[in-house]
Amino acid sequence: MKEIKHFINGQYVGSASGKLFDNVNPVNGQLIAKVHEAGETEVDAAVKAARAALKGPWGRMTVAERTEILHRVADGITARFDEFLEAECQDTGKPKSLASHIDIPRGAANFKVFADLIKNVATEAFEMATPDGAGALNYAVRRPKGVIGVISPWNLPLLLMTWKVGPALACGNTVVVKPSEETPSTTALLGEVMNAAGVPAGVYNVVHGFGGDSAGAFLTAHPDVDAITFTGETGTGETIMRAAAKGVRQVSLELGGKNAGIVFADCDLDKAIEGTLRSAFANCGQVCLGTERVYVERPIFDEFVARLKAGAEALKIGEPNDPEANFGSLVSHKHREKVLSYYQKAKDEGATVVTGGGVPEMPAHLAGGAWVQPTIWTGLPDDSAVVTEEIFGPCCHIRPFDTEEEAIELANSLPYGLASAIWTENASRAHRGAGQIEAGIVWVNSWFLRDLRTAFGGSKQSGIGREGGVHSLEFYTELKNVCIKL
Numbered sequence: 458m459k460e461i462k463h464f465i466n467g468q469y470v471g472s473a474s475g476k477l478f479d480n481v482n483p484v485n486g487q488l489i490a491k492v493h494e495a496g497e498t499e500v501d502a503a504v505k506a507a508r509a510a511l512k513g514p515w516g517r518m519t520v521a522e523r524t525e526i527l528h529r530v531a532d533g534i535t536a537r538f539d540e541f542l543e544a545e546c547q548d549t550g551k552p553k554s555l556a557s558h559i560d561i562p563r564g565a566a567n568f569k570v571f572a573d574l575i576k577n578v579a580t581e582a583f584e585m586a587t588p589d590g591a592g593a594l595n596y597a598v599r600r601p602k603g604v605i606g607v608i609s610p611w612n613l614p615l616l617l618m619t620w621k622v623g624p625a626l627a628c629g630n631t632v633v634v635k636p637s638e639e640t641p642s643t644t645a646l647l648g649e650v651m652n653a654a655g656v657p658a659g660v661y662n663v664v665h666g667f668g669g670d671s672a673g674a675f676l677t678a679h680p681d682v683d684a685i686t687f688t689g690e691t692g693t694g695e696t697i698m699r700a701a702a703k704g705v706r707q708v709s710l711e712l713g714g715k716n717a718g719i720v721f722a723d724c725d726l727d728k729a730i731e732g733t734l735r736s737a738f739a740n741c742g743q744v745c746l747g748t749e750r751v752y753v754e755r756p757i758f759d760e761f762v763a764r765l766k767a768g769a770e771a772l773k774i775g776e777p778n779d780p781e782a783n784f785g786s787l788v789s790h791k792h793r794e795k796v797l798s799y800y801q802k803a804k805d806e807g808a809t810v811v812t813g814g815g816v817p818e819m820p821a822h823l824a825g826g827a828w829v830q831p832t833i834w835t836g837l838p839d840d841s842a843v844v845t846e847e848i849f850g851p852c853c854h855i856r857p858f859d860t861e862e863e864a865i866e867l868a869n870s871l872p873y874g875l876a877s878a879i880w881t882e883n884a885s886r887a888h889r890g891a892g893q894i895e896a897g898i899v900w901v902n903s904w905f906l907r908d909l910r911t912a913f914g915g916s917k918q919s920g921i922g923r924e925g926g927v928h929s930l931e932f933y934t935e936l937k938n939v940c941i942k943l
């Protein structure tokens with residue numbers, strides 16, 4: 458049986474405890490590998506390696522040398538594209554048709570974009586007057602923050618992990634990554650690419666394990682970790698923030714959401730249906746930016762519901778290798794239990810089930826998979842659990858509205874504020890709505906259209922801080938002001 462080991466100081470190592478956990482393919486329930494679970498010993502070794510590497514060749518490299526290596530990392534991912542694709546799809550159950558144009562290319566791009574950015578970004582300078590008339594000059598320089606703890610989730614494993622590791626390394630830091638216990642494979646494989654690209658030992662370290670009382674908690678509690686960047690659930694973010702308070706370590710938190718889509722009657726309906734279908738059902742609904750609440754202006758409500766239903770029913774459910782499949786399984790049976798509990802709750806709360814609501818019939822060889830049907834509801838009250846809590850499954854609730862003010866108020870009614878999509882051909886309304894929506898990201902007539910130079914993050918309980926472009930550089934560097942008296 459294949460074993461997945463930690464990657465510490467440039468080498469794959471097992472756990473001293475000998476503790477292993479299962480990595481299971483959610484499509485068929487088969488065991489993919491046994492994964493080593495890190496204890497405090499391995500986490501400490503990884504942090505020590507990361508600390509030492511800051512003082513080694515990595516710390517002495519010029520930006521040009523460092524960024525050349527990061528380009529080689531990106532090229533290394535691309536050169537082994539099929540292996541990354543296979544590993545990602547086995548861990549998650551997502552269609553290869555999706556991962557081959559989102560997850561893996563973005564994994565490579567995350568290294569190139571931030572390597573190029575760091576070469577081209579200026580810092581501030583201020584000339585000032587002094588009483589003696591000679592003046593002074595202030596200028597800022599960026600220095601790496603140090604050892605960064607990276608904790609990543611399972612929904613877009615390579616994409617979301619490299620979204621942090623790319624800029625962290627571009628800025629000259631070293632990292633210890635704790636990938637989700639559900640999806641360790643691509644984070645582990647990246648170690649080989651790092652070695653081949655000439656990344657010095659100790660710069661990129663990986664420890665595997667769970668969250669509480671396991672690798673995640675040990676890493677966030679480690680006093681020699683300088684900053685923690687985390688993507689995952691809001692509740693976990695609170696726990697991590699508490700851990701980071703000890704020693705006053707900075708956090709960047711990209712958390713959960715319950716995102717709203719607002720569809721005005723003046724929209725281009727074809728675009729709105731296509732975009733909402735993707736935002737509700739892509740990656741089996743396991744996208745933090747996904748739309749689980751859809752508000753539709755009353756004159757087009759019935760037509761919208763009918764067309765979204767037809768679109769959902771036309772999705773082709775299948776295993777990753779099925780070239781026609783555009784809808785995979787959920788990440789695990791545990792997650793399926795959670796999603797199905799909401800499917801039940803929707804019925805209990807009095808929803809009209811427009812489509813789905815259960816488990817699809819699959820051929821015998823896939824019967825053991827974590828499948829659920831794409832699901833649409835209408836008719837739920839605004840305060841029902843299904844409308845207010847993040848489900849993270851392929852489902853949405855559609856509710857009619859009558860005025861622009863009402864739609865904005867509904868969109869803003871929850872404590873989350875990650876992303877929103879507005880569908881309208883009226884430019885004034887689009888700008889007005891975008892300005893009023895309480896979210897870190899608003900798309901108009903699109904969804905998940907990403908320019909990596911832009912600020913990315915959530916407001917309210919969807920996160921703290923922004924990453925992306927220069928905002929990533931802000932988090933991953935310490936800005937030092939130098940004041941020169943002339």
Ligand SMILES: NC(=O)c1ccc[n+]([C@@H]2O[C@H](COP(=O)([O-])OP(=O)(O)OC[C@H]3O[C@@H](n4cnc5c(N)ncnc54)[C@H](O)[C@@H]3O)[C@@H](O)[C@H]2O)c1
Pocket residue numbers: 608609610611612617635636637638666667668669670672673674677688689690691693694696697710711712713714744745847849875915919920
């Ligand atoms: N805002 C964003 O950019 C964004 C992106 C993707 C996913 N998400 C959110 O992530 C969630 C789904 O991912 P998930 O289920 O893997 O999230 P999760 O919070 O359960 O786990 C995320 C990571 O945190 C670790 N972890 C759990 N408890 C921990 C603890 N006490 N200390 C340290 N580490 C701990 C896990 O092992 C995993 O690696 C959803 O809520 C989704 O909205 C947010």
Ligand SMILES: O=C/C=C/C=C(\O)C(=O)O
Pocket residue numbers: 612613617620743744745746907913
């Ligand atoms: O599931 C959440 C998706 C997040 C996407 C990104 O972080 C990104 O595109 O950079």
